[in-house]
Amino acid sequence: MTTTQQLNELINREYQHGFYTQLEADTIPLGLNESTIRLISAKKNEPAFMLEWRLKAYQHWLTLSEPRWANLDWSPIDYQNAYYYSAPKSEKNGPRDLSEIDPELLRTYEKLGIPLKEQKMLAGVAVDAVFDSVSVATTFKQNLSTLGIIFCPFSEAVQKYPDLVKQYLGSVVPYTDNFFASLNAAVFSDGSFCYIPPGVHCPMELSTYFRINAKNTGQFERTLIIADKDAYVSYLEGCTAPMRDEHQLHAAVVELIALEGARIKYATVQNWYPGDKEGKGGIYNFVTKRGDCRGEKSHISWTQVETGSAITWKYPSVILRGNGSVGEFYSVALSNNHQQADTGTKMIHIGRDTKSTVLSKGISAGYGQNTYRGLIKVLSGAENARNYTQCDSLLLGEHCGAHTFPYIEVKNPSAKVEHEASTSRIGEEQLFYCTQRGISPENAVSMIVSGFCKAVFQELPMEFSVEAQKLLGVSLEGSTG
Amino acid sequence: MLSIKNLHVCIDGKEILRGINLDVKAGEVHAIMGPNASGKSTLAQLLAGREIYKVTAGSVHYLGRDLLAMSPERRACEGVFLAFQYPVEIPGVSNALFLKTALNAIRKYHRLPELDAMDFLTLVRERMKRVGMDEALLLRAVNEGFSGGEKKRNEILQLNILQPRLAILDETDSGLDIDALKLVADGVNDMRGADRAIILVTHYQRLLDYIVPDAVHVLSQGCIVKSGGADLAKDLERHGYNWLETGDLIKQIA
Numbered sequence: 001m002t003t004t005q006q007l008n009e010l011i012n013r014e015y016q017h018g019f020y021t022q023l024e025a026d027t028i029p030l031g032l033n034e035s036t037i038r039l040i041s042a043k044k045n046e047p048a049f050m051l052e053w054r055l056k057a058y059q060h061w062l063t064l065s066e067p068r069w070a071n072l073d074w075s076p077i078d079y080q081n082a083y084y085y086s087a088p089k090s091e092k093n094g095p096r097d098l099s100e101i102d103p104e105l106l107r108t109y110e111k112l113g114i115p116l117k118e119q120k121m122l123a124g125v126a127v128d129a130v131f132d133s134v135s136v137a138t139t140f141k142q143n144l145s146t147l148g149i150i151f152c153p154f155s156e157a158v159q160k161y162p163d164l165v166k167q168y169l170g171s172v173v174p175y176t177d178n179f180f181a182s183l184n185a186a187v188f189s190d191g192s193f194c195y196i197p198p199g200v201h202c203p204m205e206l207s208t209y210f211r212i213n214a215k216n217t218g219q220f221e222r223t224l225i226i227a228d229k230d231a232y233v234s235y236l237e238g239c240t241a242p243m244r245d246e247h248q249l250h251a252a253v254v255e256l257i258a259l260e261g262a263r264i265k266y267a268t269v270q271n272w273y274p275g276d277k278e279g280k281g282g283i284y285n286f287v288t289k290r291g292d293c294r295g296e297k298s299h300i301s302w303t304q305v306e307t308g309s310a311i312t313w314k315y316p317s318v319i320l321r322g323n324g325s326v327g328e329f330y331s332v333a334l335s336n337n338h339q340q341a342d343t344g345t346k347m348i349h350i351g352r353d354t355k356s357t358v359l360s361k362g363i364s365a366g367y368g369q370n371t372y373r374g375l376i377k378v379l380s381g382a383e384n385a386r387n388y389t390q391c392d393s394l395l396l397g398e399h400c401g402a403h404t405f406p407y408i409e410v411k412n413p414s415a416k417v418e419h420e421a422s423t424s425r426i427g428e429e430q431l432f433y434c435t436q437r438g439i440s441p442e443n444a445v446s447m448i449v450s451g452f453c454k455a456v457f458q459e460l461p462m463e464f465s466v467e468a469q470k471l472l473g474v475s476l477e478g479s480t481g
Numbered sequence: 482m483l484s485i486k487n488l489h490v491c492i493d494g495k496e497i498l499r500g501i502n503l504d505v506k507a508g509e510v511h512a513i514m515g516p517n518a519s520g521k522s523t524l525a526q527l528l529a530g531r532e533i534y535k536v537t538a539g540s541v542h543y544l545g546r547d548l549l550a551m552s553p554e555r556r557a558c559e560g561v562f563l564a565f566q567y568p569v570e571i572p573g574v575s576n577a578l579f580l581k582t583a584l585n586a587i588r589k590y591h592r593l594p595e596l597d598a599m600d601f602l603t604l605v606r607e608r609m610k611r612v613g614m615d616e617a618l619l620l621r622a623v624n625e626g627f628s629g630g631e632k633k634r635n636e637i638l639q640l641n642i643l644q645p646r647l648a649i650l651d652e653t654d655s656g657l658d659i660d661a662l663k664l665v666a667d668g669v670n671d672m673r674g675a676d677r678a679i680i681l682v683t684h685y686q687r688l689l690d691y692i693v694p695d696a697v698h699v700l701s702q703g704c705i706v707k708s709g710g711a712d713l714a715k716d717l718e719r720h721g722y723n724w725l726e727t728g729d730l731i732k733q734i735a
């Protein structure tokens with residue numbers, strides 16, 4: 001039927017970030033064992049506490065096996081047939097000047113729409129660019145430091161602020177948390193570190209841009225964000241990878257800590273290579289993201305737009321420890337062709353008067369399978385806890401699927417937990433209504449899909465809301481009216 | 482402007498329209514009346530390009546061109562407009578965005594510059610007043626949570642803004658109170674003009690008190706069983722559709 005063809009055309013646009021950058025790389029031997037970890041730690045010139053932590057994580061990881069409870073099907077990963085460290089050669093130890101960066105690397109980021117050169121930097125957005133295993137550039141660092149804000153590669157934070165790292169690393173996602181988090185703790189090579197001092201409202205968006213380039217290389221980055229008392233920060237993470245026939249593993253960990261009265265907004269636009277139309281290749285994205293509302297009246301929100309990856313396994317969560325703290329999760333997940341996404345959130349209510357909101361929009365097309373999995377847990381001390389969950393699925397075509405698994409555990413009778421779910425299909429009737437008004441079928445689908453996602457897009461920073469809509473193949477010509 | 486010849490239409494293998502002949506000239510208003518399930522909406526939607534209906538015989542020409550060969554959006558851009566009997570809801574898409582996208586798509590087709598947000602708003606506000614529509618409905622999602630009357634007025638608003646050459650209104654009068662009916666009729670009468678044709682599909686003759694048609698056709702079981710002037714509607718009102726069908730039957734037996 002023509003409707004289906006039109007839908008297919010729209011969502012089958014080619015992946016645009018699939019190019020590979022030819023660079024000389026510093027790569028360590030294939031495989032994973034204790035000496036791999038010692039080698040990574042040595043390359044980073046890490047203090048002893050880091051190496052110890054990594055080795056403990058590795059020992060623990062050896063006792064675990066891959067979690068298989070998700071509604072996902074992936075072929076076994078050979079952890080010995082991967083490289084755990086790859087860095088562009090020009091990258092020497094220690095921080096350096098942008099002028100020392102390989103021009104090829106700068107061009108790569110420009111091609112991706114992330115200019116790193118001073119005169120071209122995105123206004124109002126500070127970027128930390130992570131290329132394979134290392135951070136290659138951080139913009140606006142100076143401007144931020146006058147406010148006492150620390151925004152730098154993780155490896156630099158380990159050198160310059162070891163006490164902060166020691167205090168917070170693993171305090172939200174311990175190395176024992178799960179298989180992929182343990183692996184990450186053992187081998188992670190870089191990531192972003194961010195600290196906002198008490199009372200400081202970070203004046204620009206902070207952003208990390210991850211790029212997997214090298215072949216057969218896992219990417220294991222770690223992000224740690226701390227908002228001290230009454231601080232505010234809005235953070236955005238973006239990611240892409242070249243097109244390759246074999247799967248590549250991405251296992252990241254993000255930890256957020258909000259102290260009393262602090263607010264962290266964390267947004268992700270995930271556009272890893274999803275594999276081809278037959279399901280060959282693509283990134284396996286196994287990510288652990290968790291926020292800890294440690295202080296009273298603190299506030300953490302996760303917003304994610306997940307369009308890429310062959311497999312997405314991801315549950316950004318909030319631990320609502322502080323009394324009166326607030327957790328939010330806004331998600332758009334698209335799975336097309338043979339993509340599989342099992343994603344959702346956990347809201348753990350511990351403190352009194354804690355509130356959480358979950359809004360999930362799943363879009364399935366082609367043979368895509370989209371699963372929402374959410375846990376709302378209210379512990380006995382969480383007097384007056386409130387949760388509202390809304391979970392909507394949109395199906396485009398006949399062969400895709402949408403699944404919803406809400407888990408609710410309430411140990412305090414004063415809690416109010418609400419869950420609403422809906423599933424709809426872009427109907428021939430809806431499309432006809434649009435085309436009868438002169439709107440092309442492609443624009444009609446775009447409009448309907450973006451209408452479906454609107455409530456989530458509104459939570460993204462302005463600049464990225466536009467990018468996210470484009471990502472969904474949404475061309476909202478002159479949407480300002 | 483519109484010429485339908487021996488049109489046969491099926492859905493799911495069931496024949497709904499069984500040999501329709503109809504000629505509508507520029508400047509005319511035609512009313513199509515008939516009992517429920519006689520095929521009125523089928524005809525209206527087929528003309529607008531709904532693909533679930535299959536043409537098994539006959540032809541439709543619009544401004545001398547084969548209408549059936551055109552995609553729905555092409556027909557819309559060429560000036561064919563359908564006011565839906567049951568307007569569809571589109572969650573999350575504002576009525577304003579929808580209308581502006583439609584208007585600019587049609588303007589672009591005619592190589593006219595697209596309207597910017599300001600010009601569009603000026604236009605739409607003025608037209609909304611004319612059809613008695615609350616401005617707040619601009620920011621609401623298309624038809625979502627609209628009352629029956631609001632949906633119908635929204636169709637008339639679109640009609641007035643898109644300014645088609647052939648407007649087909651499918652039971653736009655049903656479910657309206659008398660004040661709303663008058664506003665809708667005003668909206669339609671506004672559109673009457675020498676180079677525009679209007680087809681009014683209606684179940685009742687009530688609307689025809691306010692919009693006086695040039696011709697009335699009665700559709701029954703997929704055929705036009707009678708055509709006449711504005712008076713035909715009055716006769717139907719007096720005698721009901723049975724009068725026609727039995728009359729028809731008597732003719733066939735005799």
Ligand SMILES: Nc1ncnc2c1ncn2[C@@H]1O[C@H](COP(=O)(O)OP(=O)(O)O)[C@@H](O)[C@H]1O
Nearest residue numbers: 492493497515516517518519520521522523524
């Ligand atoms: N989508 C459809 N699928 C099957 N039958 C349909 C469909 N649409 C209309 N019909 C049938 O076609 C006939 C004419 O319907 P319709 O054109 O809506 O009549 P009217 O508008 O005159 O009330 C009815 O018997 C109806 O059941």
Ligand SMILES: [Mg+2]
Nearest residue numbers: 521522566652
């Ligand atoms: Mg009808």
